[in-house]
Amino acid sequence: MHHRRTTNRQRARTRRILGLSAVSILVTIGVTSCDGAVAWKLGKTHGAIIEPVARRASLGIYREPSRALYKAYKRSGTKAAQDILWAVGEPPVASISVDGLSISTAVLNRKMKGYVYGDAADFRGALIDAHVADDCLALTLISQGLYIKNWTHKDVGCRTGSTG
Amino acid sequence: MTRRVRLVVLVTALAVASTIGACTKDGRGSDESAGSTSEMCAVTGVLREHFLDRHGFADLVDLPASDPDVEGAAAALYLLRTRYDGDLGPYAPAIDHLASIGREQAANRSADARANDRIRESARKLDRDLAAGACE
Numbered sequence: 593m594h595h596r597r598t599t600n601r602q603r604a605r606t607r608r609i610l611g612l613s614a615v616s617i618l619v620t621i622g623v624t625s626c627d628g629a630v631a632w633k634l635g636k637t638h639g640a641i642i643e644p645v646a647r648r649a650s651l652g653i654y655r656e657p658s659r660a661l662y663k664a665y666k667r668s669g670t671k672a673a674q675d676i677l678w679a680v681g682e683p684p685v686a687s688i689s690v691d692g693l694s695i696s697t698a699v700l701n702r703k704m705k706g707y708v709y710g711d712a713a714d715f716r717g718a719l720i721d722a723h724v725a726d727d728c729l730a731l732t733l734i735s736q737g738l739y740i741k742n743w744t745h746k747d748v749g750c751r752t753g754s755t756g
Numbered sequence: 757m758t759r760r761v762r763l764v765v766l767v768t769a770l771a772v773a774s775t776i777g778a779c780t781k782d783g784r785g786s787d788e789s790a791g792s793t794s795e796m797c798a799v800t801g802v803l804r805e806h807f808l809d810r811h812g813f814a815d816l817v818d819l820p821a822s823d824p825d826v827e828g829a830a831a832a833l834y835l836l837r838t839r840y841d842g843d844l845g846p847y848a849p850a851i852d853h854l855a856s857i858g859r860e861q862a863a864n865r866s867a868d869a870r871a872n873d874r875i876r877e878s879a880r881k882l883d884r885d886l887a888a889g890a891c892e
Contacts, residue, residue, distance in 0.1 A: 637838050656862040657838075660831035663861065664807075667828025672806035676832050679802050680839045 640688050641749040647691040649734040652750040662723040670716045678708045693734050718743035792845025797891035799840045813850050813879035821857050821869035834858025849878035
């Protein structure tokens with residue numbers, strides 16, 4: 593009797609842990625109403641890329657928009673590409689979360705301009721690499737359980753913006 | 757007498773209705789024009805800053821699609837039209853022609869870059885209105 597109660601409790605605990613793990617790697621794409629701030633939206637040009645194994649969450653610019661951004665960069669330079677990227681964004685935005693860390697829509701809204709304009713060399717390097725590999729330009733914001741900010745390029749998951 | 761009064765009332769009502777109709781139509785036309793100008797200004801904002809230093813729209817629509825100036829402007833317009841997708845009125849033929857080149861090139865497809873008279877006229881109007889300060 594005591595043994596059976598322990599087993600049931602263990603099963604319930606296991607189920608709870610599994611449930612929490614599933615939740616922790618779930619992509620949260622919360623589309624919220626406009627709060628007046630300018631930010632990126634999900635949809636035509638961007639999507640969230642979640643890589644559960646690497647515990648990484650990124651915003652990906654889909655392949656075709658990435659190619660167009662590169663052509664704009666090639667003609668008129670990094671600032672032109674940044675201006676286009678910023679101009680294309682609009683609310684609502686996605687909140688992203690992976691492995692227990694998340695970035696809310698409010699934080700994304702507040703920080704997005706800094707993400708786009710903050711490090712021109714990092715942005716340019718990633719744009720060129722994305723072009724060479726024909727990947728998506730991507731902005732990684734969570735990696736290995738840490739908040740980071742890194743322009744990069746992605747193959748997996750970038751075309752549709754779905755989970756990687 | 758009563759019939760005459762009714763007739764006068766009817767004629768007056770028709771005259772008033774047609775005046776209101778005309779005013780509404782004029783008003784809407786003017787709003788549409790203002791709307792397409794403001795949408796055009798939004799779409800071309802980044803272009804005016806970074807892409808029109810060598811060529812205006814009238815040149816861009818007639819240059820080969822492989823020209824770097826066309827590629828850059830077309831890529832920018834393709835992206836900007838994903839955000840600003842409103843009615844561009846008379847500016848639509850030129851802007852959407854270039855945006856479609858950008859879209860095709862971004863998809864690694866060959867772009868049909870041939871402009872027709874409607875596109876050229878639209879591009880000339882764009883250049884004229886921008887030069888006249890439509891977006892300032």
